[in-house]
Amino acid sequence: MMKLDAKIPSGDISEKWTRHKFEMKLVSPANRRKHQIIIVGTGLAGASAAATLGEAGYQVKSIFYHESPRRAHSIAAQGGINAAKNYQNDGDSVFRLFYDTIKGGDFRAREANVHRLAEVSTSIIDQCVAQGVPFAREYGGTLANRSFGGTQVSRTFYARGQTGQQLLLGAYGAMMRQVDAGQVEMLTRREFMDLVVVNGQARGVIVRNLLTGELETHMGSAVVLATGGYSNVYYLSTNAKHSNVSATWRAYKKGALFANPSFMQIHPTCIPVSGDYQSKLTLMSESLRNDGRVWVPKQAGDKRSPTQIPESERDYFLERKYPSFGNLVPRDVASRNAKTVCDEGRGVGNSGEAVYLDFADAIGRLGPQKIAEKYGNLFEIYSNITGEDPYKLPMRIFPAPHYTMGGLWVDYHLMTTIPGLFAIGEANFSDHGANRLGASALMQGLADGYFVLPYTLANYLGNTSLASVSDQADEAKATRRSVAEKIDRILGVKGKTPVTVIHRRLGRVMWNFVGMSRSKEGCQKAIQEIRELREEFWSDCAVPGDANTLNHSIELAGRVADFLEFGELIAKDAETREESCGCHFREEYQTPENEALRNDDAFAHVAAFEYQGEDKEALRHQEALVFENVKPSQRSYK
């Protein structure tokens, strides 16, 4: 069996990264311009990497399916970004952020990566401030902080409820500066179709020009995937409509290992589903849980309006069960408890699939003005969608798929098992274990792009001999041919069922059997049903039009085809991980208090899957996780 080597540097955890930065190879400024680096995606990770590599002197090609880098889904992140600045003098430190992240991830993340993340977190804030990101400030002019789910310190920096937008616009500005300088070339409206591997090294990509339908080949010294997460395999999620798994999935089919695919975070504070035609779920930042109190009626089936239910008949279940963290327990705990009370028949709203998030106390304590300052835009989003006024009535919220901790397996250098193929941001699996803490996704995306990849990519280039290859290389031509064949195959089906209909059905299967809680039987059922849907897709999908023009239906179909394969890997991973940890809750493995029951003896490892060919079982590899600095314990937020 392949031995997964994470290439973790030796030495004390707090010195690994500093020392390793010295040990790694550099590329001299004069040689950098000889390297063409291909970066796919322009979210926080992709845009920050493109900007930083451009500044360093590399020739960067930035490839993305949006019309502009600023459209990437990082733009929608609301709540904030963590950094171990300890500006609040409340006991925060690099080690505490490291500790909280390992513990929050339920001891399924790699210590060395997480420590490095905590170390560079402080530089990220400095960098973003220097770019003119308008973070929230105190009257004295210093940066403001707030606390976020799963922590007891205030280390989250924010820009109202639009932190992701402001950070992405900062990275986008930095990237556009390099576009102006000629260091970064933007290839807009291009969909990644496949990876070109030459002599075992990632050397290029095949993309489809979405305006003309033309297939293009772009070659380079290395390829970086910054293509985000795959929550849309559940159809309804908080992700943007076009977010997909295709780039990472196609890299997997080219030999990159896919790690922990079943680790999917359900976000507790989303607006509940209202109808059959719903196209997505809208998240509201969990910073709302700082002041909102979560409750349901004590009595099952209580259909009174919330304002009619007296205090004594309300169950503030998070405060009751977790007195020290209360409403600020981590996302997986908050989500699962919401599901439990709804399963008990105590859910609210028309569907009974919602709980209240009530601001009456906070409005009484702080006044509506102060609440508007903190959460104004979130309240606006809510009333816009539901037609209800959250200043008067409690919000109704329910968990929804939001973020995927799983992704391409990468070593300490963020390189996949294909040399020269890197994965950064949500596209990789590395830092969040089985559950991500709030405000840590933005931190990781920017850490990878600004401060990690620029070093580790140079190390790869400095250590590797790269033969010169052209876009006419046999491997490039063959890959391009197979891409064209796949498009023809999709167009050749000429069936009756729109791909969106099949996608919606896949989503229901995924949510029912490999969603918030899983069982062996459910996983097997999911695999069965996904196979049937896949068959239906390839015999009856309706994809109108032809390939040589702007044809949005082809894009949708290609992505759904990949989700239909990928969903099965999620179910397989969920089935084979016979424990509960973080987001992954197996009904068979729980404590008497219904908390996740880990099995560290058998499952303190990363599960990384290797593609074996069409319709063949993927091979499951393990990377053992060693905890030298934080002793695994049962998480307790009581």
Added chain:
Amino acid sequence: MTADNKKMKISLKIWRQESPQAAGHFEAYELDDVTPEMSFLEMLDHLNEKLVSEGKTPVYFESDCREGICGTCGLVINGIAHGVGPRKATCQLHMRSFQDGETIHVEPWRAKAFPVIQDLGVDRSAFDRIIAAGGYVSVNTGNAPDGNSLPVGKTTAEQAFDAAACIGCGACVAACKNASASLFVSAKISQYALLPQGQPERARRAGAMVAQMEEEAFGSCTNETECSAVCPKGISFENIVRMNREFLRSQFGSTEIE
């Protein structure tokens, strides 16, 4: 809350245009099973599913986040950019804002600088070129001092944020009878003109961004404030006033105009 089972009948007149070169026209569609809680784009999704299952070409329109922040969507609905109601992107418009039996006209952004690519989709790359001309602070990764070494007053930070909240959707251009991009450009110029980080490049930035704006096919601002009225983020017209001042400053030297 709206009634769950209420169905609405909607007549649509949608702009169809096969390619940038082709002539466009309005095409009529009827839907009789629209629900009030559907978003406007979900109604179009629904129409497209019907068209696809009938073997017809779906209507091309752009959208992504569907929560009013990515700036991808943008339709002129019954003559109003992003449709009726203040401070919302097209994706935040719901069918409860329409009457049962209503006829709705749906068009793309109309502006020379935003050529139609297909049906309701347009090319807004002019905005990227304006940002590339100077819409940033020139600071390389790794050069930054400690975040708290540069205090920014709370009010200034808030004002800068208000300008920075622009989502780059282009509704301001679509609503303007001159198809001016002034609100978009001024929002970025204002963000950095207000913040201390923006000072070293303040004049160069204003000059370069305005010059690029004029190179693109946008029209001039004639102070009608239609732009602010349709802006999903409520970007204030004051920013245009500030931009004009910043531009003058950049042309005459900072000491002459304050």
